[in-house]
Amino acid sequence: MANLVIAEHDQGSLKAATLNVISAAVAIGGDVHVLVAGHNAAAAATAASQVVGVSKVLHADGAAHANLLSENAAAQVVANASGYTHILAAATAYGKSVAPRVAALLDKAQISDIIKVIDADTFVRPIYAGNAYATVKSSDSVKVLTVRGTAFAAAAKTGGSATVETVAAVADSGVASFVSAEVTKSERPELTAAKIIVSGGRGLGSGDKYREVLTPLADKLGAALGASRAAVDAGYVPNDYQVGQTGKIVAPDLYIAIGMSGAIQHLAGMKDSKVIVAINKDADAPIFGVADYGLVADLFDAVPELVAKL
């Protein structure tokens, strides 16, 4: 057995999600190799070589990978896929864009968002917004998987010493090109890696109120900020704040849900948090059904008081 992990990186460093994918590959068993497809990405390749569990890094460096376009990334994976029984990526925007493309090029099925490895052919994945867990067995010779980060502990970032092998980079597909990026700037921890998340819903009423009420709490707790779809749709916060079935999947030690009702699509993204706190003025809000600690109160009173007393 041999696993090829598709690294997610920003050319300079590895994204945290890749560490969880490496753990999933270790759970499958056999060699774990990491493909770093980038442009001037030697630092990312070196970082990958230091992760515990990795025995080899394939480093493809070329202009085609300057903007991490899916078309080129998938072509690169396919060019280096021979000999691997498992090809894995994180279930992130990047991984979800690349892995299905790889699978189709190899004429293989793709299994999305695995949360458990049963054996080399059999995996568990959530369906219906996490309301059911399917155990799925693949009959394909190569398994192409995306991995839900919250379900696998991160591999240790340093301590390993894999060899780095340079492989030829593919040419640009010519069908897609990068125009611009609008990156949400934040000093806060990344949502999917945060230990504490302060998350706000429609109950906040506006973007100004969202920031005015929740920022002090997040500052005090060193927390990341999250939101419901309703809060994102209403423009309180950018899209990458959305937690849920169709947003980000998080599992922090503490998730504080403020002014959100607890729709199944939202719960799908946060119900594996260790401790859930809900603050809502409606005692019957479904969020209280999953909260370890519920406070029935007006958030505009309760949150400032919480900040003052912490």
Place this chain on the structure above:
Amino acid sequence: MKVLVPVKRVVDYNVKVRVKSDNSGVDIANVKMSMNPFCEIAVEEAVRLKEKGVATEIIAVSAGVAQCQETLRNAMAIGADRAILIETDVELQPLAVAKLLKAVVDKEQPRLVILGKQAIDDDANQTGQMLAALLGWGQATFASKVEIAGDVATVTREMDGGLETISLKLPCIITTDLRLNEPRYATLPNIMKAKKKELANMKPAELGVDVAPRLTTLRVDEPPKRQGGVKVADVAALIEKLKNEAKVI
């Protein structure tokens, strides 16, 4: 320019599904079925492109059981011009759907295919990317804004750290995210009109596609139940619990 919009019939998003007691799957007998919400957004976007004069014809396609006709009628009520049902009782997986759609693309020669980013039943998030790969086309997943000028689509995508804009040569694939648009309601006159629009029926074999599943679902389980906890009286009690009982702050 022809636009193809694949639409999926799924359990309505308001339904909380139950796992069958024999663990063979989820019970979807007698539950409300609807068009996948992301597919509705896809149809809406196609209709807006037609209203802007960019698209000339919108073809909705669905693969699955005979009842998908309802979903296709729904798409035509929103504004699709005609529809194709690829009828099969086989459990379809994304790779099979992508191959069926490729066969339709080969026949119909659309310049643009707009799909939902994910179906809310299987939550796979694969079909559009697979179709793009099979066709050798560019893809813009998770679109929140689409502009088409001449032979180029400029698409803003919802990424993990914000937004990204890319440009694609047509023909290409776009998959929709939640904030691309707000689908209109079908009006009664349009629902009536949709009943008269052309709905073609074909079988996977006619398209020369092998739809045999590659994955077998061995069992389906209820996820671990999260126990609701306690209500605390006030902020002070909450802090006390978080510090001394949960020990998370």
